Amino acid sequence: MSKRARDEEDEDQVQPVVSQPQHIECTIPPCHSEPKSFSSYEEYETHILSFHNHICNECRRRFPSEKFLHLHIDENHNPFVKIEQEKGAKVFKCFNYGDGCSKVCSTPKKRRLHMIDKHGYPRSFRFDVVNRGI
Ligand SMILES: [Zn+2]
Numbered sequence: 001m002s003k004r005a006r007d008e009e010d011e012d013q014v015q016p017v018v019s020q021p022q023h024i025e026c027t028i029p030p031c032h033s034e035p036k037s038f039s040s041y042e043e044y045e046t047h048i049l050s051f052h053n054h055i056c057n058e059c060r061r062r063f064p065s066e067k068f069l070h071l072h073i074d075e076n077h078n079p080f081v082k083i084e085q086e087k088g089a090k091v092f093k094c095f096n097y098g099d100g101c102s103k104v105c106s107t108p109k110k111r112r113l114h115m116i117d118k119h120g121y122p123r124s125f126r127f128d129v130v131n132r133g134i
């Protein structure tokens with residue numbers, strides 16, 4: 001019965017992984033400075049729906065705050081901003097624009113660095129949230 005013994009061994013090795021507690025953190029602004037922790041995906045989803053529920057009428061994507069929704073519309077659906085951008089103007093506003101910062105960047109890459117350097121955003125932050133929503 002050597003086969004059965006091996007099967008039981010395999011089961012023993014798998015067990016510890018299952019017993020680990022799972023926590024989901026909300027790192028979406030304005031929560032990112034003090035991440036809220038959720039014990040289930042349902043709780044997290046409820047939080048998203050009540051705190052970060054800003055929908056774009058054009059593409060139906062959801063954004064974490066009014067500010068991100070405005071940035072999204074400007075950068076994705078505003079033809080005037082597109083024209084400015086093509087002319088080489090800086091159009092990528094700091095996520096804290098109007099909140100004590102008036103930085104506007106020429107590329108999303110530069111804005112990413114600005115958010116990390118000046119506003120302490122985590123490097124893992126999904127900066128493309130402005131385009132793709134959450
Ligand atoms: Zn949150």
Ligand SMILES: [Zn+2]
Nearest residue numbers: 056058059060
């Ligand atoms: Zn949109």
Ligand SMILES: [Zn+2]
Nearest residue numbers: 094096101103
């Ligand atoms: Zn800034």
